[in-house]
Amino acid sequence: MTTNTIQEKKYFGISNPSGAVALNHNLFVVADDEDNVLRIYDKNVPDKPLQTISLSAVFKGIIADGEDLEIDLESAAEIEGIYFWLGSHSSSRTGEYREARHRLFAINIKAGVKGKFTVSPAGGIYTSLIRDLQDDSRFDRYHLGKAKKTHAKGLGGLSIEGLASTPDNGLLIGFRNPLSGGDIKKGRLEKGKALIVKLKNPFEVIHELKAKFADPIELDLDGLGIREITRRKNHKYLIVAGPYHENIATDDHKRKAFQLYKWSSKSGKLNHLKKKELDSLNxxxxxxxxxxxxxxxxxxxxxxxxxxxxFRSLSLTL
Structure with a gap:
């Protein structure tokens, strides 16, 4: 199955987009994993952002800016007009625990005066996702206790990069790392399956109630992890798959290109979308x-x- 290219653009102001969601038919809001700031762009105007939103100003006294305090925002999802954002939950490059990255939160983004948006918290910040998963025996085989102390892009490390809504107002959380199963060859895991966790009650956890999870979902993405997951409609999703590791070419390993998959959470059907135009994109x-x-x-x-x-933007029909 193939796709057709529509348009390629370049937007200015940041270089590290790491999660985005549409606000309306023309505007999108995007995170940068290097700071705790959201930026709003017009999709038709490849220029600097129309507005910047400091999360430390939205969550005063809770989110702070500074060295090692970035949330490492990775993905976003909208549920009934509320915008959820997710940190990577990863460690530092040396395997040190980073508390600031263990965050799932939601915000209101409302149209204001003079074309600007007002932003406010929609509840508190959920910080115990990994701990709650560790307490659930269904997730024991992923060794998350060890993973959270391992370099995010190393074997068995921890990195979360996907977030998508579900028809019943839950959230699907897509893991870049760890993968399940597979074989280690020349220092890298091959043929591992990607993990998706469904959080059944996101509105409750941001109001300090206990998390509820569905059974783990594992997908065969040709040994790749989930770098993004976004809902199209109903139970249909688009998954961006990419390597769990640094993706640096070596004598033993070639650089891997990102891949697209269409997936139905209802039927489980998974289709690979082969696309050459993705080869140079991250x-x-x-x-x-x-x-x-x-x-x-x-x-x-x-x-x-x-x-x-x-950063570059590529629009595709599916």
Whole structure:
């Protein structure tokens, strides 16, 4: 199955987009994993953001800015006009625990005066996702206690990069790492399956109630982890899959290209969308606009490119 390219653009202001969601038919809000700031762009104006939102100002005294305090925001999802955001829950490069990254929270984003939006908290911040999963024996085989102390992109590390809504107002949480099963060859895991966790009660956990999870979901993405998951409509999703590791070419390993999959959470059907145009992209965000679930906008984290002063966007019909 193939897709058709619609348009490629470049936006300025940040180079590391790492989660985005549409606000209306023309605007999207995007996170940068290097700071605790959200930015609103017009999809038709490849320029600097129309508005910036400091999360430390929204959650005063709770979210702070500074070294090692970035949430490492990775994905977003909208449920009934409320916008949920998720941190990576990963450790530092040396395996040190980073408390600030263990966050799931929700905000209201409302149109205000003079084209600006007002932003306010929609509840508190949920910080015990990994601990709650560790307390649930269904997730024992993922060894999350060890994973959270391991380099995020190492074997058995911990990194969460996907978040999507469900028809019953839950959230699907997609793991880049760890993967399940597979074989270790020349220092890398091959043929592992990607993990999705359904959080059944996101509105309750941001009001300090106990988390409720469905059974773990494992998907065969050709050994890749989940780098983004976004809902198209009903039970249909688009998954961006990419390597769990640093993805640096070596004598033993080639660089891996990102892949797209269509998946139904109801039937379990999974289709690989082969697309050559993705080979040069480092996709960290994907979004659909209202009433247009056949066209996806993919955002590339271009912070690793020399002289990067923005990020690329590729729109595809599916």
């Amino acid at each position: 996709i960290e965000a994907a979004l659909f606009y209202p009433d247009n679930d056949d066209c996806v906008q993919l955002l590339s984290d271009d912070g690793g490119l020399a002289g990067a002063n923005g």
